[in-house]
Amino acid sequence: MPPDVTDLADELFRSPLVAIGIPLALVGAIFLSLGAQFQHRGVTKVETRLGDGSRAGLSLRQVMHLFGRPSWVIGTVMLGLAVLFQLSSLGFAPLIVVQPIGVVALVVTAILNARVSRIRLDRRAIRAIVLCVGGVGAFVVVAAIFAVERRIDDRALIIVLGMLGVLTVIVAAVFLVVRRRSGALFAIIAAGSLFGFVATLAKVVINRVLGGQFDALTIVAIVALLTAAALGGYLVQTAYQLGSPDLVIAGLTVVDPLVAVLVGAFVLGEAALMPLPAALIGVAAGAVAVIGVVKLAKHHPQTHR
Template sequence: MGDVTDHLVGVFRDPAILLGIPLALLGAVFMSFGAQYQYRGVTKVEKLTGTSGSAGLSGKQLLNLLRRPSWVFGTLMLGAAIICQLSALAVAPIIIVQPIGAVSLVITTLLNAKISGHKPTPRSIRSIIACIGGIFVFVTIAALFATESPVTDLQLIIILGLLLIVLIGMLALWLAVRKRGHPLFYIAASGVIYGFVATLAKVVISRIQAHDFNWLTALCLLGLLVAVALGAYFVQTAYAVGPPDLVVAGLTVIDPIVAVIIGLTVLQEAANAPLWAFAGFLVAGAIAVYGVITLARYHPQVLSDSQEIHIPRGSDKS
């Protein structure tokens, strides 16, 4: 217990980490509003074009998004969220910054309930609590044992190799399942990709701070841009098949879990953590993922849309 206390005191004596936490919280607020406005823009474009983006948004739909003020404003809000997150990553470990984004799930849920009229059900509320609770435990344990050290070239090569495998795998899966238009695929895919985006962003920032911008760092930046583009495409398509708070739930749970796994295994950001801490990571992560899966299944807007789609012909007598 004494080791835990020492770690906790060390964390809260570190002004960098204390600054990173409010920056990450502010980013979560911007993300919530950005997601809501982007979702509104995507749904408007679908109505105007008379086509669904569930199998992937077309080039015409993407161009129409640029003409929608709501989507553009949402994109600017997400840009502000990214700036806040990058600023937080510049001063605090990734395993602390990323999980804090789960706060945006609560804000987005309240916004979507007010705008769409689909109030959260007891089941969906329990799912949200599982998401937030799991991530809260996750970040608390991470905060106790988070440490940072310079990223070696070998670690960076491993991360880039894993990213390449993930990008190829996601594209192959997308080609196989795109016609089904299931929101969980797009949410999970974008969450995994953005987990790598956060990690690569942290690496690039650290290298720039250390004045060590070499060819490998440039390759890392290129991988970051490719991952951002593909992840953003999957997110926009996710808005076409699911409500914004469901999309945010996936991103704020899967994204940090992937980033933290990379931080733990490759970057060794919790090298001094005891065995019980890793067990806590596993349990907390499983609870959070369970929350996302059940929210996708019992979200009131998803259930309402599903019922509208499956109404038998001729059942409407009006």
Template sequence: MTPDLQLPAAVSNLTPFQALMIPVALVGAVFLSLGAQFQSRGVKRVEAKLGKQSKGLSIGHVMALLGSGYWVLGTLMLGIAVVLQLISITFAPLIVVQPLGAVALVITTWFSSRSSGIPLGQPARRAVWTCIIGVGIFVAIAAFVGHESAITQPQLITVLLILAVVLALVLVSFRVVAKHKSALYYIVGAGILYGFVATLAKVTLNRFVNHTFDWVTVLAIVGVVVAAGLGGYFVQNAYSTGSADLVIAGLTVVDPIVAVGIGVIVLGEATGAPVIAVLGFVVAAAIAVTGVFLLAKHHPEAARR
């Protein structure tokens, strides 16, 4: 019997139509970057008028955002980004297209540098590349050891239970951490929540496509709405306490790590992966997260303070 040297489906069996989802995801990343820039400007302008809050954006601030042209335009662009992302993850493996949002980090950092008039220093560039390299290594490993399989009802229930625990932890920690106005807290929280949004959205869309809609799918839809709503609120607070490039760095690093991590650990997309691959996941994630912390220290707006 000859040894099985075939690559997993996510790499070797990518159909032309699935490959088309790669540019779709990349265009979505461009809209993600532009949307983040405009939303950030909208939040800054609203706070300039109404003042900053000590514990996150107030209801008055949130309502004022609806009248901000910059914020509304940014929201529309983010809406387009979400639609393109949903299309890509519906028809292509999550581990292939989800992390491509890291492209938005490069675009957003460049825009931040241009708008602030501060050139990107070498430390900021290293931070950006550290994020991208970490995500790239993570995805490369996932692509080689990962595979897609039918998602069972118990697996989906497990994801929902983990999300419930995460929501509880986020709500409890918010009362403690929010008063410190920590940009990294909001960014990491939003990234984790959006990671669940991406995973549950893919599962829900696949169940619609495969005509396997059931009561658990309804709970998944509720989970998507709740996680997306809370994640969106965290993002707005992140704009208030940090720069747009830092927000995008966190989202494009934490989001795919969480989404792919759920796929690997809960959905069994890396069943049978060697120990070295698992260690590679940990190292790559650590590299990417390190890049986020470095960017928090060296991004253009930080240099202006």
């Protein structure tokens, strides 16, 4: 039987430790937004200095120069702190409380970027941000309420690895073909999709290691996780080259959890107990969030400067 919402709420707020998890998650979201802003600044400076004007993705030379940009290094450290705070918050509060708080990063980044760029957010951009935040928040809440934890066997892990392999080949091939014509949206969607699999594999690896199941398949999963994370990280830097930091954060905070939840639902069986009405609400909320990202890409004030 699915959990009763009232009982779930009572369980969530019965423990005073939740009061620790919520501010930790908020701090993590702030570090995420600040890290995006600093990394974007570093990428922009490298592009201005070493770019050839094609804006076709960062070259190896540009990537190496990023490590010499203090702003980019500071942003990377802040993103590391964001991950640390997010993981710590999960130790004190349930996922249903912590996960939606990450969307705060989108709001903070949008405000920061508007102030830094001295661009006023117009009504269309604000509506797009509201759609992103509301859609992904509702989607994650519904998924967290009805999701069930299941043992991940070798068959499920092999399917996930196969899906990630196909996705990686498609992303790499498409990027090489359309890199001179693709905008920030492609890089964001591709990076978010890869990071969704990274989150799934991280969960699988942690469970297998804690369960004493460190075998050859686990090593393959670790290699695949690191490869996807590296490619996703490169695409994020490329997205900074092509778009604004709040657009990047908007895409990642929508696509990443969508992919992770879909893989968890249909491959790992975590939505086996989700009733049809809840599933329909989740699908609708996800669609609203995606529409918000598309609108933000089309109507962001920076695209009209």
